Amino acid sequence: DAGVIQSPRHEVTEMGQEVTLRCKPISGHDYLFWYRQTMMRGLELLIYFNNNVPIDDSGMPEDRFSAKMPNASFSTLKIQPSEPRDSAVYFCASSSTLGQGNTEAFFGQGTRLTVV
Amino acid sequence: DQQVKQNSPSLSVQEGRISILNCDYTNSMFDYFLWYKKYPAEGPTFLISISSIKDKNEDGRFTVFLNKSAKHLSLHIVPSQPGDSAVYFCAARSGGSNYKLTFGKGTLLTVNP
Numbered sequence: 001d002a003g004v005i006q007s008p009r010h011e012v013t014e015m016g017q018e019v020t021l022r023c024k025p026i027s028g029h030d031y032l033f034w035y036r037q038t039m040m041r042g043l044e045l046l047i048y049f050n051n052n053v054p055i056d057d058s059g060m061p062e063d064r065f066s067a068k069m070p071n072a073s074f075s076t077l078k079i080q081p082s083e084p085r086d087s088a089v090y091f092c093a094s095s096s097t098l099g100q101g102n103t104e105a106f107f108g109q110g111t112r113l114t115v116v
Numbered sequence: 117d118q119q120v121k122q123n124s125p126s127l128s129v130q131e132g133r134i135s136i137l138n139c140d141y142t143n144s145m146f147d148y149f150l151w152y153k154k155y156p157a158e159g160p161t162f163l164i165s166i167s168s169i170k171d172k173n174e175d176g177r178f179t180v181f182l183n184k185s186a187k188h189l190s191l192h193i194v195p196s197q198p199g200d201s202a203v204y205f206c207a208a209r210s211g212g213s214n215y216k217l218t219f220g221k222g223t224l225l226t227v228n229p
């Protein structure tokens with residue numbers, strides 16, 4: 001398996017523009033997580049899905065952020081409108097609860113977002 | 117409120133010596149703990165984990181110790197190698213069917229040749 005695939009790797013956008021980050025989880029994994037990494041707050045969970053259903057979105061900072069998982073192999077994180085303080089590295093991760101309920105999550109390489 | 121804390125932002129050790137990375141947590145409901153390693157421009161990768169019913173787990177050069185009464189865990193790397201230089205994140209999970217992981221801010225380990 002190619003692992004968790006995120007696109008784009010880098011995104012530079014102007015303040016006020018819409019940004020869409022994409023993620024393809026590992027095939028067969030039933031959990032998908034979106035994390036954001038900043039110097040100040042470290043790795044913080046934004047939202048996670050189980051079997052394509054959002055379970056906990058309490059980490060989503062504002063209504064400007066939204067996430068969808070239309071099927072088991074694709075998820076998006078959208079920011080509209082974007083602001084400079086959204087600049088961060090966004091990670092997608094997936095995990096499987098098959099077997100012994102292992103909670104090891106596999107991370108993608110991240111999308112570095114810069115909002116100018 | 118930070119439920120998982122890594123109080124040392126950085127650590128520097130000599131090659132061949134022991135590296136000890138520490139992590140404290142506040143939530144007594146956490147029942148599973150993990151360590152991740154992260155190289156620049158890459159995503160975190162899983163390293164080792166421990167269940168709250170154990171106090172030690174070993175995998176090659178890596179050992180994780182858990183002290184539940186102190187709400188403290190540590191990662192020992194022996195012997196340390198230059199390739200171990202990375203940011204190490206401690207993570208914890210609450211019990212039940214909640215698979216949400218809470219991460220610390222990380223510790224940058226530098227192993228000098």
